[in-house]
Amino acid sequence: MxxxxxxxxxPDEQATLDQLMLDHSSSDxxxxxxxxxxxxxxxxxxxxxxxxxxxxxxxFGLDEVDEWEVASLRTVGDVRQLVxxxxx
Amino acid sequence: MxxxxxxITGATGLVGSQLLDELSARADVxxxxxxxxxxxxxxIVPWDMxxxxxxxxxxTWDVIVHAAADVRWTNTAEAAHAANVVPLDGVATLxxxxxxxxxxxxxxxxxxxxxxxxxxxxxxxxxxxxSKAAAERLAQQRFSQLSIVRPSLIIGRSxxxxxxxxxxxxxxxxxxxxxxxxxxxxxxxxxxxxxxxDAVTAVLADVIDRxxxxxxxxxxxxxxxxxxxxxxxxxxxxxxxWRADHGAQLCGQPRLIEPDAWDRFFLPFAREHLxxxxxxxxxxxxxxxxxxxxxxxxxxxxxxxxxxxxxxxxTRFWCDALPRLAAQPPRPWQAAQPRxxxxxxx
Numbered sequence: 001m002x003x004x005x006x007x008x009x010x011p012d013e014q015a016t017l018d019q020l021m022l023d024h025s026s027s028d029x030x031x032x033x034x035x036x037x038x039x040x041x042x043x044x045x046x047x048x049x050x051x052x053x054x055x056x057x058x059x060f061g062l063d064e065v066d067e068w069e070v071a072s073l074r075t076v077g078d079v080r081q082l083v084x085x086x087x088x
Numbered sequence: 089m090x091x092x093x094x095x096i097t098g099a100t101g102l103v104g105s106q107l108l109d110e111l112s113a114r115a116d117v118x119x120x121x122x123x124x125x126x127x128x129x130x131x132i133v134p135w136d137m138x139x140x141x142x143x144x145x146x147x148t149w150d151v152i153v154h155a156a157a158d159v160r161w162t163n164t165a166e167a168a169h170a171a172n173v174v175p176l177d178g179v180a181t182l183x184x185x186x187x188x189x190x191x192x193x194x195x196x197x198x199x200x201x202x203x204x205x206x207x208x209x210x211x212x213x214x215x216x217x218x219s220k221a222a223a224e225r226l227a228q229q230r231f232s233q234l235s236i237v238r239p240s241l242i243i244g245r246s247x248x249x250x251x252x253x254x255x256x257x258x259x260x261x262x263x264x265x266x267x268x269x270x271x272x273x274x275x276x277x278x279x280x281x282x283x284x285x286d287a288v289t290a291v292l293a294d295v296i297d298r299x300x301x302x303x304x305x306x307x308x309x310x311x312x313x314x315x316x317x318x319x320x321x322x323x324x325x326x327x328x329x330w331r332a333d334h335g336a337q338l339c340g341q342p343r344l345i346e347p348d349a350w351d352r353f354f355l356p357f358a359r360e361h362l363x364x365x366x367x368x369x370x371x372x373x374x375x376x377x378x379x380x381x382x383x384x385x386x387x388x389x390x391x392x393x394x395x396x397x398x399x400x401x402x403t404r405f406w407c408d409a410l411p412r413l414a415a416q417p418p419r420p421w422q423a424a425q426p427r428x429x430x431x432x433x434x
Contacts, residue, residue, distance in 0.1 A: 016412075023410045024262075026160075026255050028100045028125055045162045047259055047268075047372045050365070054268045058416055067365040 009084060016059055017083055021076060024052040034077030042076075049073055062086050091118045094296065095149045095182065097175070098156030099123050099132045102242055103192055105252035107153060107289045108132070120145065123156065137178030138170075145182060151296050154179050154227075155192040159255055161214040161375045168219035176226050188299050189231040190292060195240040195281065195308050195386045196379070197221045213378045235295045239288040240281035240308040240386055241379060246398045247286070249405030257282055258406055260376060261323055264342050267419040268369050271343040272320065273350040278381035279313035284402070287392040310388030316380040317344050322396050326403035327414065336415035347381065366421060 009017065018032050026043035029036065038044035044052070053070045056062065060083060073079055094111060098104035099121025108130070111119040121127075122145060126134025133144045137156065158171030183189055197204050197220040199212035204221035212218040227234055243258070244251035254262070257280075263269030291307050321341050328338045345354055358370055407414035 019412065023413050026253055028123065028127070043158075043160070045160045046368075047162075047263070047375070050369055050372065051259075051262055051266050051268050054266050054419075055413060055416060058266075058419065059412075064363060064365055067363075067368045070365065070368075 009080075009087060013060070013083075013087070014080075017056065017080065020052060020055050020059065021079060024048045024055070032076050034075060034080065036076045037074060038076065038079070039074075046071070052079070056083060060087055091116055092150040092296075093117075093148065094119045094151040094153065095145065096121045096153045096155060097123070097135075097137065097179065098154070098192075099130075100125070100127055100252060101155055101157070102251055102253040102255070102285055103239070103288055103292075104153070104155035106245060106250075106285045107155065107292055110286075110289055110293065135178070137175035139178075141178065141182055148184055149182055149187050151188045151190060152179055152183055153190045153192065153292060153296070157192065157220070159194075159216060161216045162372075163215050163219075165209060165215045165218065168215035169222065172216070172219035173223045173226060176223060176230060180230050183231060185232065187231070188233040188235065188296070189227065190295055191224065191227045191234065191236045192288075192292070193224050193236050193238045194220050195238045195306050195388075197224055197238060214375065233299070233301065235299060235303040236305070237288065237291055237295060238304065238306040238308075239291075240283055242285050242288060243282055243398070244284065244402035244405050245286040246284040246395075247401070249398075249401035249403070251285060251402065251405060254406055254410070256379070257319075257323070260320065260380075261327065261403060261406060262410075262413055263369075264320075264324055264339060265327060265414055266416050267339070267421070269342055269373065270421050271345055271354070272316065272373065272380060273347045273377050274316040274320070274344040275347050275381050276315070276317065278315065278383060279309075279385065280316045280319055280380045281309045281313040281382060281386050282319060282394050282399070283307055283309060283392045284394075284398050287390070291390050305389045306387060307390045307392060308386040308388040309394055310391045311385045312391060312393045313382065313385055314394055319394070319399065320344065320380075322399045323403045326400035327407060329400075330404055330407040330414060334411070334415060337417045339418045347377075362421065 029041045053065050094117050096104050096108050099108045100123040108121040111117050121132040122135045126132045196217045199217050201211050204224045209218045241256045288307050291305050324341050331338050
């Protein structure tokens with residue numbers, strides 16, 4: 001089953017999310033394929049992940065994401081899926 | 089006399105990038121940078137240091153400045169070792185008997201005991217310090233022509249604040265701008281030691297130009313180090329000046345709380361009233377505590393003063409580089425404030 005197109009972030013929203021992920025990175029990694037790992041490839045630590053989600057919540061008007069969901073984010077694709085689900 | 093051939097690892101990092109720029113401007117050296125992913129625009133050669141070096145890096149090097157590192161304080165021991173110790177094998181494949189190897193370490197590599205000698209993780213505040221101490225010990229064994237440079241916390245350069253990476257104090261700044269850090273533990277008498285990156289590269293250049301066998305240079309504020317009660321508000325003032333210039337809402341100064349009050353009053357209160365996410369943020373702040381609260385000054389061989397102007401320009405550069413983060417509207421935490429009798433406000 002595919003997700004209805006209306007539930008997908010718009011290109012602008014996707015661009016914003018990608019920029020936020022890069023803004024919180026501490027490496028020179030600029031590719032944002034879904035399988036890029038936040039920690040190993042982009043230099044994220046727990047604080048950076050937390051700060052990213054705080055910024056995402058504000059940018060997309062989301063309620064506070066549970067801490068266990070933040071901790072489970074491993075890849076760029078995980079972040080995109082989370083945001084797609086919460087903005088649906 | 090032919091130009092010195094100098095290789096810089098970690099050339100896209102905070103120190104490596106600045107050093108590459110400075111050495112590239114000199115006529116008396118031939119400098120090449122390398123990093124894991126490289127950067128074609130700056131002719132930085134890609135090299136995963138756990139693999140054989142590419143042909144572009146072969147040949148005789150007069151100097152190798154090993155600046156590649158993973159500076160995260162929260163890595164597992166295994167990850168920290170892989171990032172900060174194993175790459176010395178790669179350096180060894182390129183260093184000849186006459187190569188002067190300059191190891192960029194950290195002023196905190198001496199851990200809790202004031203020495204890099206211990207292999208015991210318990211003698212260090214985190215895996216980063218532990219791995220950098222191990223790297224120093226291994227480098228001492230491996231390289232006969234070795235110098236070590238140990239900087240404290242590094243921010244952007246003093247003139248214009250430019251920084252190739254934003255770590256350490258920038259994470260605190262990002263947390264304040266994003267309302268994930270509403271308060272910090274900070275003792276009145278404790279100090280944090282913060283230096284501009286060009287102070288580090290000035291020492292590196294001196295070490296390259298005037299090599300001294302076995303030299304260990306510590307670049308730090310030392311006895312000149314300022315209190316976090318002074319440094320953090322200066323950065324927030326600069327952040328707010330940028331926000332005012334860009335029509336963004338100003339953010340409040342984070343509350344700076346005495347460590348004793350933090351443990352006895354604030355954390356118990358927080359556990360009762362804050363969300364699990366907010367508690368996680370407070371827990372993660374523990375990683376920064378040792379660096380915001382030095383009880384003894386670092387023994388600096390190269391003492392550098394930190395000025396308000398340097399802090400402000402570094403903050404402003406960060407804001408200009410990441411305007412979306414710098415302009416985030418403040419979001420108050422849904423909780424009462426710490427007990428007023430126990431806290432000290434700025």
